[in-house]
Amino acid sequence: MIARLVAVAAGVWLMFAPAVLGYEGAAETNDRIFGPIGAALAFVAIWQVVRAVRWGTLPVGIWLVAAPLVLGYDHTEAIISSIIAGLVMATSTFFGTQVTGSFGGGWRSVFPSRWKRVGPRPAGAGRRARNGVR
């Protein structure tokens, strides 16, 4: 929960950082696009049933760390802001991962490949156990 909220804060910060720190151009546009995306992914992942959505903040964070170099930021505060927010977002992915509730095998149990696999087989207890279905 805390890891998700910290990532949300990093994303929200990026939305308003251009106005607060006074930078424009590619840095401004990039932060205003990836800030809300990262914040939204982290926010949705607060709920246990969609905790896996937190993995979305990893590529967003990595991109935010790389963006100053790739897009050639020329504003020091924008560079620092993007790198710190990116590191926070990427790192948050690996914290607060525990899921205490049970969801019958989760989303993996309804993946299309599973549908195909379960079709010809009789209702096997082993597979059910793997899916967490009792």
Place this chain on the structure above:
Amino acid sequence: MTSATSTATARAPDGSDIPPGWSANPSTWRQRTPIIVLAIFGGIAATWLALYQQEIVDTVWEPFFGDGTTDIVRESSFSQAFERFPIGDAALGALGYLADAVTGVIGGTRRWRTMPWIVIIFGAFVGPFGAISVMLTIFQPVLYDNFCTLCLFSGIVSLAMIGPAVDEVLASLQHLRREHRDGKSVWRVFWGLES
């Protein structure tokens, strides 16, 4: 036989309405009421924006971004593009929240298995709505260099509905999968004709 099998697979061993392998029933009112309340709040915000956009009311709550709401709701190219349609973007948002609330209310506490169709329609409204909200949140500063407080509030509400709503969708999808495995018609189970 199929009916007995279905009951056995759809209910937990203790006979409760908790989906097999779940720690709680996602269709209880305790789970659904917060989503319905969120949809009502989102609907109020969107309705206010729609009335302001159509110039039916002249004031709108904008404590943080000056002319932000006016810039985005009345004067942006995105909103003006909707003038070609019979309904504006804000009114469309209000209808979306209404759909969320209505599909959240319909059905009892066993609807994850008795009415998979309404659960999946509910999820189909809530999920994409959240994605659209993120897109609109990006549009505000990137295209119009401003923010709109009620639009941001609406976006937060949309995102906050996803987590609590999709657990029920997952339970219904798992139910369909189990019934499919037991040789039942997914179509009939989807419409609650077999459960």
